Amino acid sequence: MENFELVILLLDATLRTSTPLILAALAGMFSERSGTINLALEGMMLGGAFSAAAVAFYMDDPWIGLLAAIATTIALSLLHGFACITHKGNQVVSGMAINILMSGLTALVGIALFAQGGKTPALDKAARFQPITLPGAEAVKDVPIIGPIYFELLSGHNILVYIAFLAVPAAWWVMYRTRFGLRLRAVGENPGAVDTAGIGVVAMRYRAVICSGVLVGMSGAYLSTAQGASFLQDMTAGKGYIALAAMVFGKWRPFPALAACLLFGFLDAAATRLQGVILPGIGEVPVQLVQALPYVLTVILLAGFIGRAIPPKALGRPYVKER
Amino acid sequence: MSTTVQLPRWIDVGALPLLNLLLALAVSGLVVLAIGENPVEVVEILLYGAFGYEEAWGYTLYYTTNFVFTGLAFAVAFHCGLFNIGAEGQAYVGGLGVTLAALYLDFLPFPIMLVIGMLAAMVFGAAWAYIPAYLQARRGSHVVITTIMFNFIASSLMVYLLVNVLRPDGSMTPESEQIAENLRLPFIHDMAAALGIEMASSPLNLSFVYAIVASVMVWLFIWHTRWGYAIRTVGSNAVAATYAGLEPGRYIIIAMMISGALASFMALNEVMGVQHRLLIDFTAGYGFVGIAVALMGRNHPFGIFLAALLFGMLYQGGAELSFEIPTISNDMVVVIQGLVILFTGAMEHMFRPRVTKIYTAWRLRRDAQEAA
Numbered sequence: 001m002e003n004f005e006l007v008i009l010l011l012d013a014t015l016r017t018s019t020p021l022i023l024a025a026l027a028g029m030f031s032e033r034s035g036t037i038n039l040a041l042e043g044m045m046l047g048g049a050f051s052a053a054a055v056a057f058y059m060d061d062p063w064i065g066l067l068a069a070i071a072t073t074i075a076l077s078l079l080h081g082f083a084c085i086t087h088k089g090n091q092v093v094s095g096m097a098i099n100i101l102m103s104g105l106t107a108l109v110g111i112a113l114f115a116q117g118g119k120t121p122a123l124d125k126a127a128r129f130q131p132i133t134l135p136g137a138e139a140v141k142d143v144p145i146i147g148p149i150y151f152e153l154l155s156g157h158n159i160l161v162y163i164a165f166l167a168v169p170a171a172w173w174v175m176y177r178t179r180f181g182l183r184l185r186a187v188g189e190n191p192g193a194v195d196t197a198g199i200g201v202v203a204m205r206y207r208a209v210i211c212s213g214v215l216v217g218m219s220g221a222y223l224s225t226a227q228g229a230s231f232l233q234d235m236t237a238g239k240g241y242i243a244l245a246a247m248v249f250g251k252w253r254p255f256p257a258l259a260a261c262l263l264f265g266f267l268d269a270a271a272t273r274l275q276g277v278i279l280p281g282i283g284e285v286p287v288q289l290v291q292a293l294p295y296v297l298t299v300i301l302l303a304g305f306i307g308r309a310i311p312p313k314a315l316g317r318p319y320v321k322e323r
Numbered sequence: 324m325s326t327t328v329q330l331p332r333w334i335d336v337g338a339l340p341l342l343n344l345l346l347a348l349a350v351s352g353l354v355v356l357a358i359g360e361n362p363v364e365v366v367e368i369l370l371y372g373a374f375g376y377e378e379a380w381g382y383t384l385y386y387t388t389n390f391v392f393t394g395l396a397f398a399v400a401f402h403c404g405l406f407n408i409g410a411e412g413q414a415y416v417g418g419l420g421v422t423l424a425a426l427y428l429d430f431l432p433f434p435i436m437l438v439i440g441m442l443a444a445m446v447f448g449a450a451w452a453y454i455p456a457y458l459q460a461r462r463g464s465h466v467v468i469t470t471i472m473f474n475f476i477a478s479s480l481m482v483y484l485l486v487n488v489l490r491p492d493g494s495m496t497p498e499s500e501q502i503a504e505n506l507r508l509p510f511i512h513d514m515a516a517a518l519g520i521e522m523a524s525s526p527l528n529l530s531f532v533y534a535i536v537a538s539v540m541v542w543l544f545i546w547h548t549r550w551g552y553a554i555r556t557v558g559s560n561a562v563a564a565t566y567a568g569l570e571p572g573r574y575i576i577i578a579m580m581i582s583g584a585l586a587s588f589m590a591l592n593e594v595m596g597v598q599h600r601l602l603i604d605f606t607a608g609y610g611f612v613g614i615a616v617a618l619m620g621r622n623h624p625f626g627i628f629l630a631a632l633l634f635g636m637l638y639q640g641g642a643e644l645s646f647e648i649p650t651i652s653n654d655m656v657v658v659i660q661g662l663v664i665l666f667t668g669a670m671e672h673m674f675r676p677r678v679t680k681i682y683t684a685w686r687l688r689r690d691a692q693e694a695a
Binding site: 037039079082083084087088089090091092093094096097098099100101102103104105107108109111112115118238241244245248286288289291292295296298299302303304311 | 354358359406408454458462463464465467468469471472473475476479480482483486487611614615618650651652654655656657658659660661662664665668669670671672673
């Protein structure tokens with residue numbers, strides 16, 4: 001029974017740690033399926049987290065904070081698009097530039113506004129997303145097995161967690177069952193053909209990066225106004241890159257990306273829990289190994305040792321209409 | 324398409340990058356204005372902090388040393404058409420090599436140690452770059468993603484080693500033992516003192532000389548050797564290279580390993596020169612600055628040296644700045660760095676069409692006048 005509870009707690013933590021990864025991985029997917037590499041997830045997440053925390057602090061409302069985060073990340077996505085789509089700049093360089101820029105800018109503006117060494121002031125309850133108790137959770141709380149699963153695991157998360165998990169089937173539907181999705185995938189595979197069909201490649205790609213901005217903004221807001229209670233300097237700590245890895249691991253598809261995010265989130269949750277724990281037969285678990293596992297697994301996958309990850313064909317190539 | 328003229332070299336490698344740099348600095352000025360400070364005052368403090376007194380020069384050049392190495396590292400891979408985002412991890416692992424050599428081969432006399440330390444850094448840095456290089460060359464895994472992953476793997480690995488293996492018994496801080504005094508790189512001010520010249524003390528050390536030598540070597544290598552030629556050929560057109568009998572995979576691996584070795588030299592400056600022990604995260608983002616430096620310097624060693632000097636100035640001046648104006652922290656330098664990468668790297672083509680148009684119009688008019 002004790003082990004069962006431990007598993008429930010671990011899975012519960014997994015849902016919380018994988019939420020920002022899911023949103024950001026979907027964001028990356030929208031951008032990359034349309035042919036624009038998005039290394040800027042890390043920086044955009046950071047920008048979103050800062051805007052959400054700062055605005056939620058002034059307005060005392062997490063929803064306005066969320067909107068501010070989304071507005072910030074859309075602006076950053078448009079900047080990325082302006083450099084890569086309009087001016088055909090290098091997409092990797094643009095992404096790195098945005099990451100570095102946001103790492104500095106969030107801290108700089110944070111110090112200028114709040115003078116707390118780059119942090120934003122702690123948000124009180126009203127300015128944060130609060131846990132939601134699902135209907136009937138209290139009632140089944142004491143039922144064995146089902147009770148803990150429903151009450152502990154499924155209920156009691158904030159709205160953004162549920163949005164993230166609903167965003168996966170939604171993204172799948174948009175990507176594979178709508179005209180927009182078909183065109184989006186087509187500009188990422190063969191932009192020339194899309195252009196011939198009379199659809200603007202540039203406009204399509206801009207729409208895709210805007211979708212990307214909306215999703216990554218939510219993941220940023222989640223970090224500072226739902227999971228945490230303020231913005232901290234460089235609080236994303238590589239989550240944007242892990243999300244990118246999860247997207248690659250999921251082979252640029254929504255449900256496999258979800259699975260990868262859950263796996264990476266689980267590893268993260270397990271690493272926290274295993275700190276200093278001595279397992280029988282193995283000895284002390286090197287936490288660093290568990291932390292490095294998402295990256296190692298992604299490299300192995302990319303190397304083609306466990307299935308092949310094939311990126312969209314036109315990924316990273318700016319579209320040139322005529323020479 | 325309308326008739327256009329090829330831009331002359333001075334516009335292509337001089338005026339255009341300068342225009343982009345000015346734009347980046349102008350936007351940085353706007354950021355300073357937006358947070359309520361005076362940009363002119365900021366520039367004054369920056370310049371004074373970087374060059375205003377003798378000690379400052381030493382610090383500026385000490386930062387420059389790191390940026391030359393990481394900038395050269397990015398440039399060599401770039402000439403082969405590769406984005407090596409992994410200089411950070413390669414330098415970190417290179418630091419492990421230097422430290423291990425200095426701690427376990429401490430019986431060696433100083434002059435030999437200089438060479439051994441350098442070789443150890445090179446071998447470790449190049450080995451760390453070899454895996455992504457191999458995966459790119461032979462298995463087609465994109466080097467950008469794998470080098471990013473390898474930065475994180477290096478970071479975890481080094482934390483593990485520093486906490487569990489290299490940390491001396493009884494110490495709580497995760498850092499290695501001190502390197503023996505006779506194995507450290509001499510400071511420039513000590514070397515000058517030995518020659519009877521008095522200099523203010525600063526962290527500037529012998530590795531600065533290495534940096535200059537490395538710049539010359541890279542220039543010779545890229546433009547005056549067979550391998551350099553092959554690397555540039557593969558970089559500009561891998562298919563054409565194949566038809567010319569060059570096997571791209573081979574040169575991808577060579578370029579990446581040289582790139583990793585160059586990045587690892589940063590550890591000579593930091594570990595053997597200044598800190599004298601292996602610290603957690605001693606690379607402190609210098610690897611990423613290398614991207615900005617190489618892009619600004621147009622991947623030419625001379626340009627890289629100038630760009631590295633600019634960033635060295637920004638880093639040292641930025642430290643002074645955060646001292647003088649509390650609202651402006653070192654993060655201002657990070658912002659400028661981001662803007663420089665954005666404008667000189669990602670948006671490098673922004674002004675090109677317009678400048679080409681103006682230049683073409685001017686040329687055509689001049690030609691017409693000459694004909695008349």
